[in-house]
Amino acid sequence: MVFANKNEELRKHTTPPSCPTNTGNKDCPKPRNCAEGWEYYGGKCYYFSPDKLTWAQSRDECITRGGHLVIIGSLEEQKFLDQQIGTKMSMEPEDKFWIGLTDSINENEWLWVDNSSLSLCLRFWLGNQEPDDWKGEYGEYPEGEDCARMGELGGTEDAKSWLDANCNRTQKRICETKSPL
Ligand SMILES: [Ca+2]
Ligand SMILES: [Ca+2]
DSSP states (O other), X not given: OHHHXXXXXXXXXHSOOSSOTTSOOTTOSOTTOOOTTOEEETTEEEEEOSSOBOHXXXXXXXXXXXXXXXXXXXXXXXHHHHXXXXXHOOSOTTOOEEEEEEOSSSTXXXXXXXXXXXXXXXXXXXXXXXSOOOOOTTSOOTTXXXXXXXOOTTOOSSOOOEEEEOTTSOBEEEEEEEOOO
């Protein structure tokens, strides 16, 4: 019975979608096959959370959903996320989204959640100040800022929208996963 169940599971996962993508069939609103609540772009699915968690909680929650905090590997991907977030942020200026980037092990050595290094060519820090490892006006946050978040209301012209922030802040998050297709 165990094997039968496994085969059944396998069959479910490997059965191609029965609806063609070009018919405009209302029964097939998600031709790209991302899970409910996820958005398709460039072969991947993205989840923009409505709720807020610390960076570590966000990292874990994305894994629970079968993905990971987003790893941004191209200008196109950054632009897509920048624009998407721009439409999802409230007027509250700190209403930004965690991404899967941290320098919590060695200061200023930014690593993605898969332990890959941040490429010199693909850095999208906001303005000229970030990352600033800000410790507070009076040094009240000695731990500085070791986690990256992104987003500007309406999106940015140059797609530079990353800021480092205190990892214990609660922010929304972007999870990413490979599209099931
Ligand atoms: Ca830092
Ligand atoms: Ca900062």
